[in-house]
Amino acid sequence: MQKQLAEFIGTFTLVLFGCGAAVLAGGDIGLAGISFSFGFALIGMAYGIGPVSGCHINPAVSLGAVAAGRMSLTTAAGYIVAQILGAVAGAFVLMTIASGKADYSLAQNGLGQNGWGPGYLGEYTMTAAFLFEVVASFLFMVVILGATGKGAPAHLAGLAIGIALVVIHLVGINVTGVSVNPARSIGPAVFVGGTALAQLWLFIVAPVIGTVAAGLLFRSGQLDAQS
Template identity: 45%
Template sequence: MNKYAAELLGTFWLVMGGCGTAILSGFGVGLLGISLAFGLSVLTMAYAVGHVSGAHFNPAVTLGVWAAGRFPSRDVLPYMLAQVAGGLLAGGALYLIAAASSDFDLVGSGFAANGYGEHSPGDYPLLAALICEVLMTAMFLLIILGVTSGRAPTGFAPLAIGLALTLIHLISIPVTNTSVNPARSTAVAFYVGGWAIEQLWLFWLAPLLGAVLGAGCHRLIGRE
């Protein structure tokens, strides 16, 4: 049970740190600050509980590590459920905090939800959003699998993974508000409802496809 609790807490912190920064101080810190917040959230929790659960905090990462042959099938679904639960708890906490402000507008703010078309920060259409999310997730998994390889320098994996997630957000926030993580997307879409729920399918499908693609690339070029 410890590993499932670690995944729940890690995903909770990822959503609190990343989405919380976007929701509560996004106008102040801008795209760079939000990107760093997501990266720092993963980095800090990876060091804190990575030795317990492997620090996935993301259903796409769990699927990708499994597809690479480095994770047992029996833990895939429990990990994903723990991650989604942690994200939803963080989304609820953020909703309670944000709603305390008299200026809070759930629908108008978007609540850091992911979207395409008119709900994309840069008005990017569905196809662009799909390509972006698949590629960003594939590269994320390729990096994760590479830096956690037995041949990689020890002790630096969380730093590389956190910086990779920061870079991914710098690239893709204008396109989709950056998912690469179905639990993160579900965490806020659940509270926004409406269009965010209607578009949520993409932010499950694309990251999961990207994860399998990234695992396949790792098997081709980075086999241990």
């Protein structure tokens, strides 16, 4: 239960501060500020809960770890439930805080939900969104598995993973708002509804494809990983 609680807290933090940066401060800090908010939140949690659960705070990462042979499917299932609950709780707290401002509208301002197409940020196509999420998730998982493998400097893993998430956001915010994490997408979509829920499938399927592919490459030894 300690591991599940850690994953709940970690995912809660990522959604509250990452999506919160976009909703509450996006106009002041811009895309770079939002990108660093996601990355720094992950770095903080990596050192805060990493010793307890490994700080996956991402269902796709947990499934990638299963594919790499570093976690059982049963353990991953418990992680995933905790991560989704944490993301929903984080989105709820963010919505409650944002609603404290007179001109805030959930329908107009949202909760930092992911998406694509007309009316969403850069208005990229579904194909572009899917490709970005698969490739970014794959590369993100490569960093995670490499940074946490034997021979890697363990004390730098959280920093490397967090920096990778910053770079992914710097490149991809205008494409999809950046998910690479189904829980991060589920949390806001539950409350925003509409298009966010209709498009949610992509932010579940694409990240899982990317992370599982990376996990299988590590498991097969094609990336010479030592787990």
